[in-house]
Amino acid sequence: MSGEGERLAELAKRRGYFFGATEAYGGAAGFYTFGPQGAALKANVEDAWRDRFTVREGNFEIEAPTIMPEPVFEASGHLDGFDDMLVACPDCGESHRADHLLEDNTPIEDAESLPLAEVEDLVADHDIRCPTCGGDLADEAVTQFNLMFETNIGPGSSTPGYLRPETAQGIFVEFPRIKEYARNSLPFGVTQIGRAYRNEISPRKSIVRTREFTQAELEQFVDPERDDPHLDSVADVEVTLYPATEQHDDGGEYVETTVGEAVAAGTIGDPWIGYFVGIAQEWYETLGVDMDRFRFRQHLAGERAHYAADCWDAESEVDGDWIEIAGFAYRGDYDLSKHADHADDDFTIFREFDEPRDVERAVVDPDMSVLGPEYGSEAADVASALEELADRNPAAFDGETVTVSVGGETRTVDTDVAGFRIEERTINGEHITPHVIEPSFGVDRTVYTLLAHAYNEDEVDDETRTYLSLSPTVAPTDVGVFPLVSNVPELVDRAEAIVDDLRRAGFSVTHDDSGSIGRRYRRQDEVGTPFCVTVDRDGLEGDGPDTVTVRERDSGRQVRLPVESLSTELDAVMDGDTSFDGLVAAYDAVTTDAGS
CATH class of the missing domain: 3.30.930.10 (Bira Bifunctional Protein; Domain 2)
Incomplete structure (x- = not known):
């Protein structure tokens, strides 16, 4: 980095x-x-x-x-094809992504899309060396490495599984x-x-x-x-x-x-x-x-x-x-x-047609009185294989005999014993x-x-x-709440009460009373907290309702809001229903040199 x-x-x-x-x-x-x-x-x-x-x-x-x-991963193809290109250093033994080495050290882009043999040639042509020790990788094989983490499900190794x-x-x-x-x-x-x-x-x-x-x-x-x-x-x-x-x-x-x-x-x-x-x-x-x-x-x-x-x-x-x-x-x-x-x-999924359709379907009706004596316990499997074949490849029944595979072995049945025929049916839909x-x-x-x-x-x-201009949608903390000074009980108590009120309203809130107010602002700026609320004497000692200052992280601007409206106004800004400019227009902006 x-x-x-x-x-x-x-x-x-x-x-x-x-x-x-x-x-x-x-x-x-x-x-x-x-x-x-x-x-x-x-x-x-x-x-x-x-x-x-x-x-x-x-x-x-x-x-x-x-x-x-x-x-699961055999079916998905991950066991056979979930690989990256590995090249190992002969000197220090460290393994590296060969395609990444090419992208980092040459103008080549998207080396991952290149064939394995071509990547191996390019490593040699560009004299790519081990980023750990500087060892020569030109003559080293580039191989596929499966990225799956393997484990065992239950005791022993009888049931392999993968993360x-x-x-x-x-x-x-x-x-x-x-x-x-x-x-x-x-x-x-x-x-x-x-x-x-x-x-x-x-x-x-x-x-x-x-x-x-x-x-x-x-x-x-x-x-x-x-x-x-x-x-x-x-x-x-x-x-x-x-x-x-x-x-x-x-x-x-x-x-x-x-x-x-x-x-x-x-x-x-x-x-x-x-x-x-x-x-x-x-x-x-x-x-x-x-x-x-x-x-x-x-x-x-x-x-x-x-x-x-x-x-x-x-x-x-x-x-x-x-x-x-x-x-x-x-x-x-x-x-x-x-x-x-x-x-x-x-x-x-069954897809229903807009209207029923008449279709021709190949069907079989095997004569079990013949299949039973001839194939014994396999007779039912032979009948099922005939049904699957008729559905998949009706032309297989054009000759005098038809051959199916059962348990890895071929079985031949006379076509008339298979009971093959074409029927016309009315269907209402099909499986897709x-x-x-x-x-x-x-x-x-x-x-x-x-x-x-x-x-x-x-x-x-x-x-x-340093500040993180994180959107309120994702910021870890919505609001920081501070008393302007930490040695005045009235300010500390009111700040703690505001913290409780905002948390009950659903805000993520941090409370900080350590150090100067400027330093507290800096800490919240650096973790991306969008707004800081400060309780000061001016807000509690006036004739009107109690107020606090609200500071916006990116600009450092402040506005004074009534405590009773604080939750509602913050919620509106967070949701995008209004902006901080809207608050400034509606309330009193605050000019301060206290570390804004």
Whole structure:
């Protein structure tokens, strides 16, 4: 880290946002503890996400286990394809992400999308060396390393399991149950916020790339032929796009457009992706992400999963680097189809036709009086295999005999014994496998982005002031309450009473009576508290109602409010119903040289 990243890491540790975990025992790379401020900020981000993507969208939320048995990840493909590129130093033994070494030391971008052999050649061509000891990596093999954390479920090793590398699989495997809660009617969405685990080769950039992290994911299940999003609601949202075509062009530029225009032009290939991009744009702006340091980048062909029709990342700029903070993928029916192939349950939805249809269906009616004596205990399995074959490939019954596989062995049956025929039936619908659109958000990375974009320095009273310009939506503490001086019981008692009143009204409040009022302001500025309330003699000794001063963090301006109106006015500012300028216009501004 350098520059912005170093300053942020120092502030985060000193003020209780986040710090390396288990440092008393030497620590372990890739694991972080969120302190009191960080845990509160992170919880606020999660609550804001839940409100926008679960509550307001009318979706279901679940909480699935973080450990699942091995067959789940065999079906999902994680056991075979959830890998990163590893290169090990022959001198010090340290392992590194080969693609990251290329991106950090050469002009090459998105090395992750390159074939393994090409990355190995590039490491040699660019004389890449070990960042730990300087050892030569040119002749070292680049291999695939699976990122899954393995464990055993129960005593011994008879039931292997894995810590989930994403929250999505917990949603997919429970689809047969969840669809019942949705009354087997599409479209519907399922969300989950929770921990995920990846055994990263080289964790880096603080909480940006860790081995344990929090995801907020939405799986939107749709009928691809019938269901469309409410695109009109976000059509006018302005976005900055970085399409794959522009990334391939040496002079490629961002596309400044609206969601509606991007979908109409085919820049964003699917309306559902456009819909969630539009929602995300507005959500990130509400949280306080700097929109001048934010973009949506389309995946290049080599990055995109083979089942994804289109995929975009929301990226934020921090310390000169672009980091992925969310992904938006059209996953098709890949996930549900894979689990349907491996699991013993129904991963389809019944789609009712507008009108009944007459169709021809191939059926069999095996003569069990023949199959029984010939195949004994296998007769029922042979009959079932014939039924499945008739449904899948009626042409297989065109000859005099038909062959099926039972228990890994072939069995041949006379076609007339199989009882094959074509029947005309009237059907009211059919079973379909829903398609999935997945917006996936990195909560930890969003927290990091908010802190980095909120970090500011200015001069107050000839001293450098550091403050976090956090949105009230996510700030860990809403209000700081102080007595102007801490040795006057009347002021201390009234400040404590105001603290109790504001907490009962639902505000997150801190009480501080240590040091000068200027120093107390500085401490709250540095942790991002939007407002400070100060109880002073002037406010308690007048003829009218008791008043306090309210100070705005970013500008340092103050206004005097009646205590009886304090909760209502603060709530209005927090919710955006009014502004601090509105308070200044409605009440008395305060001019002070007491460390404002």
